[in-house]
Amino acid sequence: AAGVIQSPRHLIKEKRETATLKCYPIPRHDTVYWYQQGPGQDPQFLISFYEKMQSDKGSIPDRFSAQQFSDYHSELNMSSLELGDSALYFCASSLRPETFYNEQFFGPGTRLTVL
């Protein structure tokens, strides 16, 4: 079965650079969630999109932005990268959030290292 696809799987950047992470949800899933997981930490919710509109916002820094496109894929744009941004970034997808059992399916993650 198709799963959530994230690219790239690994990314190394310098401080103050920018990075773009991509997420391709499971076919027919219209909701995308972004999470950040630091070493030894639980996943922290960043932002979500439903039907190409921002649905909810968590602890996403102002330096980060995201959007969902017409094909439902999503991109997380990160600017002025800091050392503390080094983490695993997961994307998850689900059916519309109003569906009660809207289980989220997680992608394999992008490991971002900021040097």
Place this chain on the structure above:
Amino acid sequence: GESVGLHLPTLSVQEGDNSIINCAYSNSASDYFIWYKQESGKGPQFIIDIRSNMDKRQGQRVTVLLNKTVKHLSLQIAATQPGDSAVYFCAERENSGTYKYIFGTGTRLKVLA
């Protein structure tokens, strides 16, 4: 390299025994709860979920118990196997007009042969 669960609470269980992993959630308005399993280098994987109007739900070898009075969630794994070794997270869905998922602190489960 390993980056998940460096300083997490650890539960060590003998193979074949039952495991119980506990989680305290924060928001009484949360209406949906999920247990995830995360193996090294992988994304969280759904195990079982439960609605707030239920107090117990069973799956294959797993049972989730919900106590809304004390805002406590537990995951029971029967006949624990080596493949169950992973970090386990509970997540609550806050329903405050929009939906937001909050993960609890993970627990590392080590299965001893």
